[in-house]
Amino acid sequence: MVVIPFQQGTNAERSRHRNRQAVLGQVRAAGTMGRAEIARALSLTTQTVSNIIAELVADGMLVEKGRLSGGRGLPAIQYGLNPKGGYALGIEVRPDAVFAALLDMQGKPVSMERVALQGTRPDSVLAEVSGLYARALRQVSVAKDRMLGAGIVMPGPFGVTGISGMGSDLVGWQEVDAEHLFAEAVGLPVVLSNDANAGAMAERVNGVAQGIHSFAYLYFGAGLGLGMVHEGQLIGGAFGNAGEIGHVPVPGGKLEDALSRLSVQRHMAAAGKEVTGIDMLDQLFLQKDRDLMAWLESASTALGHALAIVENMFDPQTVILGGAMPDAVLDHLVTHAPLPQVSVSNRPEVLHPRLMRGASGRMTATLGAAALVLNRALTAPLSYAN
Amino acid sequence: MVVIPFQQGTNAERSRHRNRQAVLGQVRAAGTMGRAEIARALSLTTQTVSNIIAELVADGMLVEKGRLSGGRGLPAIQYGLNPKGGYALGIEVRPDAVFAALLDMQGKPVSMERVALQGTRPDSVLAEVSGLYARALRQVSVAKDRMLGAGIVMPGPFGVTGISGMGSDLVGWQEVDAEHLFAEAVGLPVVLSNDANAGAMAERVNGVAQGIHSFAYLYFGAGLGLGMVHEGQLIGGAFGNAGEIGHVPVPGGKLEDALSRLSVQRHMAAAGKEVTGIDMLDQLFLQKDRDLMAWLESASTALGHALAIVENMFDPQTVILGGAMPDAVLDHLVTHAPLPQVSVSNRPEVLHPRLMRGASGRMTATLGAAALVLNRALTAPLSYAN
């Protein structure tokens, strides 16, 4: 494992980098902003912001958006992100296929591709990934130096042997430094994470969590995952495996026994119906299939438990539900899950609904992989002064 | 509510502050260090570290500790924290009393006092607090400008009405800005938190979590609380109420039904034994009281559930158990709790035991209140460069 320095000092160069990040992030969050406005938001002087903006405009990251006359005084020149100023690559590795997406700085996907995998051995996966990356660049004609980085999503958990038989661990990836390998394959800085974390970032960058800095994201993968975002940053845990909420015991068993894709499939199989894909679930839901509705009943209860756990432990602004389920099913769960009474989130006045459905659809994890990069590039973490 | 800026830019002054923090933190963690060593650890130049150290020595925060000859070359001058260089005030407000502790920069308590409360109205509490603070300063003859800040611990949760009947909410504090009031009363920067968070910091600053950057702390208060430390910083949640793990549903009911001080008291009362204090529990445990042992049996099971939740959701380096329980009882729980099989923490090789007993004893929360301040003063959060 790479030794992560626990503390780092800073200098002029790092300060500049941080301030650039902050300016970009601020502009992205607001759409368009003027120099003075940005300066106030970041506790910088207008001159500093002015210098940075000049640089960012020269680099093609920002573009002028005309003057906005509103209040008194000289109308501020508005600046907005230049979507073509930077791109992020998102890669999702599944046991049977690799997905790639290229997102512009705005968070909009500009290319997508899927390649089937023969095996999951590192060599072949890496070769496919380089190919996907090269094709994406060519297809959209993006210069390599416009790339901000690559986000990789793989089935976790990473580096643990205690949980086996999950069937999700990729063969051949146990003993390798995946992050390093991918970084070499694409020649970019790499962020490696799991599907739930990526999904959370997808919602933050482009979905319903825009402008929300602390939230939790419940993700239907094969099992059930959780992404936690605190002050704009993911909480990954000491070993990168935080959020494995599926394994958590609740009344009635493990959470993912009642609330996961495997759980529906098992339930429906017991009723003699083999569920092969998401579309089929969608069909069954439309038909109000009795067995599916029965499963939803118990799943809603389980979701209530999950909420009680997540809300009380993490106290987020909201909880978002997403992943490999039809939107209609997610919506049903969102409206039918019992919101726990005994919860710190049970407030008299609320700014956000306690539970929402995610907006990223089925490609959540792939888009989220790229969103991991965007979030890192556009967010300067808070530091505490005295 | 105070609007917390989500991002902030930085400048020369803030950089310096941050670097000072980082140097102090590094020295504290290592005991003694030389300039070049610190520079390497923080990715700064030796010259920068030299300048900062000169300043810190002049300010009385660091002291020279002689030369250490080990390898080749000029032996480095070692520097260590000057315990008297700074002090942190810790205040714990309980429904019936206020506790105050003064910690030096090393984390060692230099004064402690308890004052009984008539009522918990803000005026009277604040008056007692100012008094305690003034007496502590006089008693240890600490100059006011040596104070780094004050940490306040109060029963939470803060600003929630959904959970009532907990009996822990302080009367008269619902509608006031406690942080501001305390800051005015003592004339210091204030950190406000709950007992579990404070306890976690106590362990980090002076207990078994020294050198551990990501861990979780289970705290026996009236109920059961959880403090989560991630990369050296507390995770407070969006509204400051993260860690209310007691309310979480597990097989058999809410977690704190089986695992809390109230739970033992109820259990023992049902057996006709009124438990009035910790000492009495200690006695009963020594005598291997049958009813207490029965409670411990079920409490251990519950603790196993708690571990499964905390480990899988947060993936910490370790979980620490502490709070208002006799050490012997905590030890019993630590040894008897079933370590969950299905957990991301169930690793083949471990650096830290998965479950440990805290070392701060009964004054955990008060000491922790001050530790909150020390941690903030000595830890520069990581930022991510590209």
Add this chain to the structure above:
DNA sequence: CGATTAACTCAAATCATTTGAATATTCAAT
């Protein structure tokens, strides 16, 4: 004993932000 290694210091250079002065534009009051 000389070569090498490493820590430290001084002075000058560099980088980035801040300060101060000047200008442009709009709103609001007279």
Add this chain to the structure above:
DNA sequence: ATTGAATATTCAAATGATTTGAGTTAATCG
């Protein structure tokens, strides 16, 4: 319609903090 206050921006000089480079000191290795 005119004037004054408020706000946004820019330019040039000043400031604050880190970095660079040369030089000194001290210990170990061969």
